[in-house]
Amino acid sequence: MSRSTPAAPTDRTPVRRRIRGLDADERSAQRRRQLLTAATELFARQSYSLTSIEQICQHAYVGTKGFYDHFESKEACYTALLVQISTGIQQRVTEVALETADSDWPTRRAAVVAAFVHAIADDPRLAKVTFGEAGGISPAVEAQRRVNRRWSAEFLKHQWLQDGSPDDPALLPLALATIGGMFELVADWLHHHDDGGAPDSVDTLVADLQHFVTIVDAGRAAIR
Structure with a gap:
């Protein structure tokens, strides 16, 4: 066969x-x-x-x-969007900090603050999504916002250490408070637009944040 x-x-x-x-x-x-x-x-x-x-x-x-x-939900979509926007902001300010690493702190501070503002305000939708309504959405969203704020505070603390600040335990709480103040100024800038006030330019927001951080730096000298 x-x-x-x-x-x-x-x-x-x-x-x-x-x-x-x-x-x-x-x-x-x-x-x-x-x-x-x-x-x-x-x-x-x-x-x-x-x-x-x-x-x-x-x-x-x-x-x-x-x-x-x-x-899985609208909340999850918003959280993913918040992460995407925050990642873009973090990349931009990190790049600028590296580009100006050899400069003195006032020069580096001006560049970093300007980079932060332009990352969120050149496209006003990003600022609205990130700093507008976000605070009252849900505990999960608030947790992500706190992660973003903590990253920003750690970033600022690192910049201050490069400026010669001692690694004092008070430095991180001061950085957290500074970032909180900066974020509040951005939210106020947004609400001023939404309430029909005379539109402030992006340059105005940059100047306001620069002034605020400069004042904080003057006080930071007390813990050196």
Whole structure:
């Protein structure tokens, strides 16, 4: 009896289907970007509380299922957006601090404060999303805001140490208070716009923050 020849092995590795030049992972990442962009626009324009998941999906041209593939709730979407914006701010001020590392502290301070302001205020939507309504959304969002504030305080403390401050236990609480004051000045700048006041320029906000941190630096000398 003749034996049949075994079939040649075949490569059963699934082919990654590409649509418009993107594979599944790339399409998923694109949908996530579209959702976050839409959320930025809507949260800034009409607030977090008045924005629905359905509106975000319609604005992003992404189905509701696509939304839940990335975020379990509107709160999770907002938190992801807050992380994205904060990461961009942190990268920008870190780059400027490195670029001016050989400068004296007043020069470095001016550059870092200006970088911070332009990172959030050149596109006013970012400032509104980050410093506008964020404080009253949820405990999870507040926890993320505290993470961001702590990072900023640690960053400022490091800059002060480079300026010759001793690593005193009081330095981090002072940095936290300074960052809190800076964030409050940004929030006040935003509310002034929203309340119909005469619009202050970005340069005005830069000058106000510079003045505030300069005053803090004068007091910081007391713990040297």
